[in-house]
Amino acid sequence: MKKHKIDLFTLFCYIITLFVLCFIGGIxxxxxxxxxYVFAEHLKDRETLFATWMSVKTALISSILCFFVAIPTGYVLTHLPVPFRGSVEAVLELTMTLPYIVIGLSLLILFSTPAGKALxxxxxxFVFHQNGIVMAQLAVNLPFAIKLAVMAFQGVNRKLEAVAGLLGASRFQQFRTIILPLCKNTLISSFILIWxxxxxxFGATLMLVGVTRMKxxxxxxxxxxxxxxxxxxxxLASAFLLLILAAFSLxxxxxxxxxDWRKQRYE
Structure with a gap:
């Protein structure tokens, strides 16, 4: 095993890493x-159970909708000609940098229009309704889901698709038999992350539906x-439950x- 010399720069990096570890680990x-410590006594609380079920249910629905939209969008951005591609990608990624409360405000205005009232x-x-929770989560996570789908599709060897095309496979057949199998684990991992x-x-949800107990x-x-x-x-009990769910999904x-990495290593 090669020994690394500890110089001033290396020591500085170690100290910063230790600080980050202590800071995040402390949280x-x-x-x-x-x-x-207080989780057990709040575990059977009716309100906590309702909030847990509401979070898990809406997160699952919004994540499914996210990838139902993100996968074809990612395919378009990586495999098909798109006019003004740079502008399109900039618009799709813009909300990734916006505060979520701003996204929620935009949704509130949108669904307060005549079109929203017609819905x-x-x-x-959607406004002050459980459907709005799904919509808020969808609006916040969709740009990330598209980005993850694009990164997954970009990792596929395009030569395999070209060979399949020469053998007569349609775009859909190439997508179903080559792209999806090769990206399957990456997409599953991305889905779990989005969920x-x-x-x-919270921010977008707060603006669009508010926070009403048991609703x-x-x-x-x-x-x-x-x-x-x-x-x-x-x-703290609810925070602990969120931490458990996050750790499990991670x-x-x-x-x-x-x-997926081991499979690619031995192929």
Whole structure:
């Protein structure tokens, strides 16, 4: 094993890394020890269970919708000619840098227009409704889902698609038999990441649907309500539950990614 000489620069990098580890680790430890201590007594709380179910359900629906839209969009951006490609990509990525509360405000204005009111009259309300939670999560995570799909498709060897095309395969057949199988694990890992992000979305949701107990209350909303009423233990218990869900999704994502890496290594 090669020994590395510890010079001043290397020492500086180690110190910064140790500081980052202590800083982030301290945040995690607060949630683990303080939240874990009160988690059991709040686990059967009716409001906490409602918020957990609402978060998991809406995150799953919004993540499915995200990838239903992101996969064909990613295919267009990587495989088909697009006029003004740079401008299109800039528009799609712009909301990634916006505060989520601004996205929520835009959605609130959008669904307060006559078109939004028509949707409500047709039985599809969004403002101050649970459907709005899904819409807020979708608006926040869709640019990230598209970016992840684009990165996955860019990693596919285009020569394989070209050979399949020469053998008579249509674009859809190439997509189904070459691109999707090669990107499967990456897309699954990306889906889990988007689902985990949706669990913690709050800013856009707050603007579009508000936080009403036992109606539009997700786990982040439950934390917000508990802190606003000085129920710190309840907020910590919900934070601990979010940490467990995030850790589980991260573990599954890494497991899928590692399996894909090993498969590619031995092919």
């Amino acid at each position: 995690v430890c607060i949630i683990i020890f303080r939240g874990g 409500k009259s047709a039985g599809l309300p 985990s992000r949706a669990l913690g979305e 539009t209350e997700t786990l982040p909303g439950n934390i917000y309500l508990n802190v606003s009423t000085n129920q710190i233990d309840g907020a 573990f599954i994502s890494h497991l899928v990614t590692r399996t």
